[in-house]
Amino acid sequence: MSRSARSGTREEILDAASRLFAATGFKGTSLQDIAGAVGCSKAALLYHFDGKDAILTELLAPAVGAFEELEARLAALDDGAVRLAAVEGFVDLVMRFRREVTVLYGDLPDLLQRPAFAGVQEMKDRLLDALAGRSPAPAARAAALMVLGGVPVVCMEPCGIGDAELRSALVRGAARALDPSGV
Amino acid sequence: MSRSARSGTREEILDAASRLFAATGFKGTSLQDIAGAVGCSKAALLYHFDGKDAILTELLAPAVGAFEELEARLAALDDGAVRLAAVEGFVDLVMRFRREVTVLYGDLPDLLQRPAFAGVQEMKDRLLDALAGRSPAPAARAAALMVLGGVPVVCMEPCGIGDAELRSALVRGAARALDPSGV
DNA sequence: TCAGTTCCTGACCGATCGGACAGTTTTCGG
DNA sequence: CCGAAAACTGTCCGATCGGTCAGGAACTGA
Helix, strand or coil, rough: CCHHHHHHHHHHHHHHHHHHHHHHHHCCCCHHHHHHCCCCCCCCCCHHCCHHHHHHHHHHHHHHHHHHHHHHHHHCCHHHHHHHHHHHHHHHHHHHHHHHHHHHCCCHHHHHCHHHHHHHHHHHHHHHHHHHCCCHHHHHHHHHHHHHHHHHHHHHCCCCCCCHHHHHHHHHHHHHHHHHCCC | CHHHHCCCHHHHHHHHHHHHHHHCCCCCHHHHHHHHCCCCCCHHHHHHHCCHHHHHHHHHHHHHHHHHHHHHHHHHHCCHHHHHHHHHHHHHHEEEECHHHHHHHHHHHHHCCCCHHHHHHHHHHHHHHHHHCCCCCCHHHHHHHHHHHHHHHHHHHHCCCCCHHHHHHHHHHHHHHHHCCCC
């Protein structure tokens, strides 16, 4: 067992950073803040990571990977089934990676500019397409965008209801919003 | 006519600031950036405004006022009519104040902490209540939160469809999401 | 024309940022 | 027990931040 795996400082840093990034944003959190939360020096962070950006990318990697998997799964579905699958998969992932999604949404505009997250923009576009049931209709795309932006907002809020109940409420609410045969 | 009203520098500052704040966030925009966009010195900004925060608050004041008016109007409605009125009013205001809402949502978490925007949090809560048709049911509140967070996201995106069409798509999509008798 | 107000500039300030670096403590295999 | 690698610290750096200040230009009413 390697030494680094035992001490766990690296994981502590990632945990503290994700909490702080989610609470005050990436730009709003300094290396000093993270070091203080972990209980080490700022230089220790830069020993474990190549810089502030490296902490962010490593932090978001699992979530990004999971969303890429979801997309691969959705790509295999036909137009009829993709909408509901996209809704359920999206809600599940956002809930599972609450903190990471909060971080990502918190500084979205300028985070997307970074070359490291160039793929996120395309990922968002493909997910939007799936939520719209691959329909090019403006109304369908607007509704899909509303779901894409709205679901994370709900998950960020500590709304005091259980995960199972929240999940079902979100899936049904989003499905209603995306239902082209609705009101 | 006062001298300041003629030169219009003050308005230029507010316009440039709102554009930059919306594009790169409040924290992500420096006074230098604004001065550069306006074509004046950084000191000129601080001659017209008491500080960076003062620019933000003055920028957001018309939007905040409009949302307060909306709430006052909603408060007079009974539980049956409040939901649809809230959806239409909310969509209208978000579209009218696109840029301001983008700024507000871009740095929401830490902006809400500011004493100057203490009222915004309560405003959000009351609007949420109205969108949920004043229902305390967790599912209704989750759907309302989804709409509250999702509609601004759609308006920020330059989605290339006309305002009228976008408005109708948003109102209908949001109404579907909030419909308790739906799917 | 001239005093007075408004408008604006360049230079400067302390604080804080992300990061670099040399040196010290801690840990572990042999 | 010891030498080497790993883990970490204190200190310093240049850049940039929001904000201050004294003074100069530009316009105004008399």
